[in-house]
Structure formats: structure tokens, C-alpha cells
Amino acid sequence: MNPVPLRCFLFCxxxxxxxxxxxxxxxxxxxxSLNYEALRFLKYISTSQISCEHMNLNSLRGYSETAKKPWSICLDERFSLIHRIRSKQCRLYSLGLGNDDNQFEISMANSGCEVHRFDPSIKSAHVQEGRHLWYHRLSIDWRDPNPAIAAHKLHSNTKKLGTVLNEFGHQKIDVLKADVESAEWKILENLILEDVVEQIGQLVFEVHIHWPGFEVSGNDSAVVRYWYSLLRELELKDFRLFHTYKDLSKPQMFLKKEAFNASSCYTLSWVNTRWK
Incomplete structure (x- = not known):
């Protein structure tokens, strides 16, 4: 028998x-049971797994319905972010849409961080604002468009985060902030499956639970089990939840029902404990 070519072996x-x-x-x-799945999930996202003494919670002070929502990052000395901010070597990626509040990005840029905001609604392909803030007309998705499919050509400004990192020549992101209006579940799944999440130091993202989310299928109990399993995957990657913000200004809905005293929107802040 002929030996298997090395190239084939590596591919397999x-x-x-x-x-x-x-x-x-x-x-x-x-x-x-939806009841058991929902209670487990809501308890999980409402329970901090690690303490963080220093967070940027200024936006919570005097909170009202018109106040800016908090995007909490951990600035404790035991993690790398505060040191990278001081040395002006930090990098933030922000995923969102045009009507989002961008005060967090501006604040990080003013701290000396290199900030890249991905927003498909801007008019130019790339816009630089100040020394440290860039806007890119790109939408981050859980798949790259296939140029051979005509319909996908309409989405040529849609790419996976891993693809963008390679194209930009970036190895690591100190903070990934995401408010992607129910695409977060499939994007997070892609980051986990392709190990891109290991290149991220802190992950701050909104979850929307008033409906399953884009391309999330199954009955209600299966959907909640999937959500929970995704977040447990983060924990298995040594991420720890250090802050949860329950948005009381949004409809209090859970999978299209007023149930479980849940809000339709939570902001979850995670730190990668491997990044010391």
C-alpha cells in the first residue's frame, strides 16, 4: 500500500x-421543561462568577430611563486590561448599529485605546475620528458570504470576526463589545467553534431573550437550553461573568411572554481569566 500523502493527512x-x-x-x-430551563438560565446570567472591584459603572449613578446603558469592563490590577490601557496598548472592537450610543467607544479612545467600531450603516468604507477611533462599514456575522452565490454579493460587507482579525493583522482584542440585536447567539457560537474567543480579553455583550434570535431553532425549552449551553462554553474557556445589567427600560418579556420576572435585554460582562 502507498503511504497516505502528508498533505492529505494534515487536511484530514x-x-x-x-x-x-x-x-x-x-x-x-x-x-x-421551559420552566426549569428558564429558571436555570436566568439564575446563571444573574450570578457573578468572579468579583471585580474596579468597574466603569459611572453610567449607573443616578440611572434613569434616559441614562446611557453601562458597558462594564473589569479594571482590577490582576487582569491585563488596566495595564494595557496605561501603556496605551489596548484594543477595543465594537459591533453595533448606527443608532447605538458610542460614549463608551469615545471614552476608551480618549484613554489611548485603539478602537474599531464596525457599523454597516456608515457612508464611507473607513472613517478615522481622532487619533484612536476608526469606523468601518462592516457587519460582523457568524459566516462569511459566498461570492459564488448571487444573493451573497449583496452582503459583501459582512464578515466573520476571525476573518476581520486576519485581514487587519490583529492577534488579540482586549475588549469586544457587542450589541447586535439578536444576532449575538450565532456570532458567539461562531467565536467559540473557531476558537476566536480565546483571542479576546473581555467580552461585553447584550443578550436579547424576547425571541430565540436569528437562526436559532427549536421549541422554547430547547432554545433556552442552547442559550445556556453557549454561555457554559464560555465558562469552559475560562471566561467568568463579573457583571450583569438587567435593562428595566426594555419590555419585560421572555420568549414573547411576560414571565419569570425577566427583562428582554441583559448586558453581560465576562473576563478571560487566562489573560493575566
């Missing part, structure tokens, strides 16, 4: 190591 090995699906956690109860 690579195929074996690619993950196509996340590991679903066991059901919260012996029989699948």
Missing part, C-alpha cells in the same frame, strides 16, 4: 479538529 486531521456544533448541556430536569 484538520477536518477532525474542526467543531461544527457546541456541546449541549444536559436538560435542567428529567423531562424537558
Amino acid at each position: 486531521f484538520a477536518l477532525q479538529t474542526v467543531r461544527w456544533h457546541i456541546e449541549l448541556q444536559p436538560w435542567a430536569s428529567p423531562t424537558p
Whole structure:
């Protein structure tokens, strides 16, 4: 028999190591139940896993419905972010839409961080504002468009985060902020499956739970189990939840129902504990 060519072996090995699906956690109860799944999920996102003494919570002071929402990052000395801010070596990626508040990005840029905001609604492909803030007419998605498919050409400014990192020549992101209006679940899944999440120091993102989210399928209990499993994957990657903000200004809905005393929107802040 002829030996298997090395190129084929490496290709086959690579195929074996690619993950196509996340590991679903066991059901919260012996029989699948929305009640048990919802209670487990809501308790999980409402319980800090690690303490953080120094956070940028200024926007919470005197909070009202018109106040800016908090985007909390951990500035404790034991993690790298505060040191990288002081040395002007930090990098922030912000994913959002044009009507978002950008005070957090401006504040980080004023601190000397290199800030890249990805917003498909801006008019120019790339805009620089000041020394440290760039706007890019790009939408971050969980898949790259296929140029061979005519419909995908309309979305040529849509790319996976891993693709953007490679194109920009960036190895690491100190903070990833995301408010992507229900695309967060599939984008997060892509970051986990492709190990891009390991290149991120802190992850601050909104989750929207009034409906399953884009391309999230299954009945209600299966959807909540999937959400929970995704966040557990973050924990398995050594991310720890250090702050949760429940937005009381948004409809108090959980999968299209007023139930479980839940808001339709939470902001979750995670720190990668491998980044010391």
C-alpha cells in the first residue's frame, strides 16, 4: 500500500479538529421543561462568577430611563486590561448599529485605546475620528458570504470576526463589545467553534431573550437550553461573568411572554481569566 500523502493527512486531521456544533448541556430536569430551563438560565446570567472591584459603572449613578446603558469592563490590577490601557496598548472592537450610543467607544479612545467600531450603516468604507477611533462599514456575522452565490454579493460587507482579525493583522482584542440585536447567539457560537474567543480579553455583550434570535431553532425549552449551553462554553474557556445589567427600560418579556420576572435585554460582562 502507498503511504497516505502528508498533505492529505494534515487536511484530514484538520477536518477532525474542526467543531461544527457546541456541546449541549444536559436538560435542567428529567423531562424537558421551559420552566426549569428558564429558571436555570436566568439564575446563571444573574450570578457573578468572579468579583471585580474596579468597574466603569459611572453610567449607573443616578440611572434613569434616559441614562446611557453601562458597558462594564473589569479594571482590577490582576487582569491585563488596566495595564494595557496605561501603556496605551489596548484594543477595543465594537459591533453595533448606527443608532447605538458610542460614549463608551469615545471614552476608551480618549484613554489611548485603539478602537474599531464596525457599523454597516456608515457612508464611507473607513472613517478615522481622532487619533484612536476608526469606523468601518462592516457587519460582523457568524459566516462569511459566498461570492459564488448571487444573493451573497449583496452582503459583501459582512464578515466573520476571525476573518476581520486576519485581514487587519490583529492577534488579540482586549475588549469586544457587542450589541447586535439578536444576532449575538450565532456570532458567539461562531467565536467559540473557531476558537476566536480565546483571542479576546473581555467580552461585553447584550443578550436579547424576547425571541430565540436569528437562526436559532427549536421549541422554547430547547432554545433556552442552547442559550445556556453557549454561555457554559464560555465558562469552559475560562471566561467568568463579573457583571450583569438587567435593562428595566426594555419590555419585560421572555420568549414573547411576560414571565419569570425577566427583562428582554441583559448586558453581560465576562473576563478571560487566562489573560493575566
